Amino acid sequence: MAARAGVSVKTVSNVINGAAVGAGTRERVQQAIADLGYRPNISARNLRRGRTGILALAVPELDQPYFAELARLIVDTADEHGYTILIDQTGGGDRREQYVIDGMGAKLVDGVIFSPVAMDRLDIARRVDTTPLVLLGERVSAGPADHVAIDNVAAARTATAHLAGLGRRRIAAIGAQPDRVQGTSHMRERGFRAALEEAGLPVEESLIVPAREYHRRDGAEAAAYLTELEEPPDAVFCFNDTLALGAMRTLHDRGYRIPQDVAVVGFDDIDDGRYNVPSLTTVSPDKAGIARSALRLLLDRIEAIDSPPREVTVRHELRVRESSGVTSRRSRAT
Amino acid sequence: MAARAGVSVKTVSNVINGAAVGAGTRERVQQAIADLGYRPNISARNLRRGRTGILALAVPELDQPYFAELARLIVDTADEHGYTILIDQTGGGDRREQYVIDGMGAKLVDGVIFSPVAMDRLDIARRVDTTPLVLLGERVSAGPADHVAIDNVAAARTATAHLAGLGRRRIAAIGAQPDRVQGTSHMRERGFRAALEEAGLPVEESLIVPAREYHRRDGAEAAAYLTELEEPPDAVFCFNDTLALGAMRTLHDRGYRIPQDVAVVGFDDIDDGRYNVPSLTTVSPDKAGIARSALRLLLDRIEAIDSPPREVTVRHELRVRESSGVTSRRSRAT
Structure with a gap:
């Protein structure tokens, strides 16, 4: 030129x-x-300031469609701001998550958006690396860093109340993780229990089924257990959509009609659930809102490293579909 | 220490x-x-050699489960070798793909595994950046760089022959991209046409349906078109699983039984298809083999930058499931 x-x-x-x-x-x-x-583009200016123009997004699992969909939104939003996002799949383990909060290699990235599984509030609070950091999800809430989440307790309560409102009386939950005292599963279980109490239903511990991971196979196994109970449930709230999709496969295989015999609600509103037969009722977090908020917090943090951490709660809504509502075989996916 | x-x-x-x-x-x-x-770990040694210990994986879309599943395998394989993988979602566009073949920022990564959509053989051949590069997929085949792929023509021929072998006579294809003269869609269409000819079936152009993208909505739209034909097909080969899942939703909504009225075959063997009702017959590429081969080629290339490019073809197999075979409502997902 x-x-x-x-x-x-x-x-x-x-x-x-x-x-x-x-x-x-x-x-x-x-x-x-x-x-x-x-x-x-901003790369020349970035280089002058000792920046790379690259941000990292660290998530536990990309083959969880929720994280894949969120990653696409964050990548596209960052691109609009002239930033490249590189994605680190941590697997949720200590070593790889420690690498994330240690800045992922000095001078490599200008900032990190991080959805932790293993690292807790203390790990974050005592990090010495100063790479700007925004946290996603429920593992670490208000405190040590900028944070974006939805109200998981309220969302789970709404999902469970929807099932109770359909007249279901034996409502199960799939996805408990009793060994985790904080985080997503814990908050969704709290919302589930609160809704049962509000509906005047007993909390039956045998209907709260743990899941080590949140993949289809875990949901399928949990549903198999539920169908073998003396009195199987008439509704299941699954703590994510892939658990629900796996559970529905097992319920189908064992002759249960959905929603007539068992109503099913998931969480995440992934594309898979919209096209499934039956389509899946689910809690829909505003993923685009999470992407926008996380980027805004991170870009602000890059400019003002010492300002106090901020907390953003993004909205969510319940999307009622065939698995708990519309029953016509010929109804269209929404 | x-x-x-x-x-x-x-x-x-x-x-x-x-x-x-x-x-x-x-x-x-x-x-x-x-x-x-x-x-x-190898980071101290890497630093001495001017390396970062970081490799990049550049794929068009992470919310295509095929790429998400492949990414997990590549991340885990690289981790076993002491390397961190950072993933770049390119969106398949010129600008972001050019950034990939230009080395993604000098000194940032030691090598790149790249599944191109926009960049072609000429773009790769004339790159000046010397970052070690391994190509995945069919957009650019043997020639300018190390390359890992499956035999897409053979795989598509096997999938189509399976449908012809079931006695289906009006076999449609979803996923053609007539404006692309090379790449995945082109090779799968070639295999589809070859199988029809081998089975003595006419190639009806009206049954070869284009898809701009390969998401569920594209499959749903293509299936809607097919059901509106005067003589709808009795089988559909979809060029990936998400197209097939979208198509099956539409077929269901319009009262077609799968596989009795329309048999469906996909491509990729993603987790979604295994748990779907009906479970999806599909071409299963050896994704773990692709991950291992890509890593091996890239690590070899990092050590020997001037050796001639190598070509690795990974195996695939057809997994027959309910959408074209087993019809019992109570059969288990495999």
């Missing part, structure tokens, strides 16, 4: 960055910029 | 890297290593 405009590289840089340059020179450079289809 | 063993950092480094050190010293260092639970 400098050659095309017949000026030095330094002069091009001055024009782009708005420094003082003669009017004729500015015009030649701007014409060269237009001719070459140059896309203004 | 050096302090614990009472030696210099240099001495610890010598022990770890197998250099000459006195026997007593070596023992003290090794004991300190054991006491501290030190995990040997």
Whole structure:
């Protein structure tokens, strides 16, 4: 471009960055910029500030559609801001999560959006690395860093109340993780229990089924256990959609009609549930809102490293579909 | 660790890297290593060589379960080799793919595994960046770089022949991309056409349905078109599983029984298809084999930048499930 405009590289840089340059020179450079289809980006400015223009997104599992869908939204939102997102799949383990909060290699990324599983509030609070960090999810809440989440207790209460409102009386839950005293599963179980109490239903511990992971196979196994109870449930609230999709497969295989015999509600509103037969009633977190909020907090943090941590709660809603509502075989996916 | 063993950092480094050190010293260092639970990693060696220990995986879409499942396998395989994988979701566009083949920011990554959509053989051949590069998929085949793929023509022919072997006579295809003269869709269509000819069936152009993207909604739309034909098909080969899952939803909504009225075959063998009702017959590429081969080629390339490019073809197999075979409502997912 400098050659095309017949000026030095330094002069091009001055024009782009708005420094003082003669009017004729500015015009030649701007014409060269237009001719070459140059896309203004922030990398030159970043490099001057010792930045890379790269942000990291660290999530436990990309083959959980919730994280894959969220990753796409965060990548696209960052791209609009001129940032590249690189995604680190941590597997939720200590070693790889420690690497994330230690800054993922010095000078590599300008900031990190992190959905922790193993790292807790204390781990985050005592990190020495100063890479700007925004936390997602429920593992670590208000305190040591900027944080974006939905109200998981309220969401689980709404989902369970929906099942109670259909007249279901033996409502099961799939996805408890009794060894985790905080985090997503804990909050969803709290909401589930609260809704049963509000509906005047007994909390039967045998109907609260643990799941080590949240994949389809875990849901399928949990549903198998439920169908073998002396008195199987007439509704199941699954703590995510993939658990629900696995559970529905098992219920189908064992001759249960959904929702007539067992109503099913999931959590996440992934694409899979919308097209499933039956389509899946689910809690829909505002994933685009999570992506936007996380990016905004992180970009603000990069500019003002010492400001106090902020807390953003993103909205959610219940999407009622065939697995708990519409029963016509020919109804369309919504 | 050096302090614990009472030696210099240099001495610890010598022990770890197998250099000459006195026997007593070596023992003290090794004991300190054991006491501290030190995990040997390659980062110190990498830093000496000007490497970061980080590899990139660039894929078009993470919310395609195929890429999410492949990403998990590649991340885990790289971790076994002491490398961190960061994932770049390119969206398949020119600008973000150009960034990938330009090395993703100088000195950032030691190598790239790249599944291109927009970049073609010429783009790859004329790159000036020297970051080691391994290509996945069918967009760019043998030639400019190391390359891992399955035989897509053969796989599509097997899938289509399976449908013809069931006695189906009006076999449709969903997923054609007539404006792309190379790549996955092109090769799967070639295999589809070849199988029809081998089975003595006419190739009806109206039964070859394009799909701009390969998501469920695209499959649902294509199936809607097929059901509105004067003579709808009795079988559909979808060029990936998410197209098939979307198509099956529409077929169900319009009263078609699967497989009795329309048999359906997909491609990729994603978890979703295994648990769907009906479970989905599909071409199963050896994803773990792709991950292992890609890593091996890339690590070899990092060591020997000038060796000639290699080509690896990974195996695939057809997994027959309910959507084209087993029809019992109570059969189990496999």
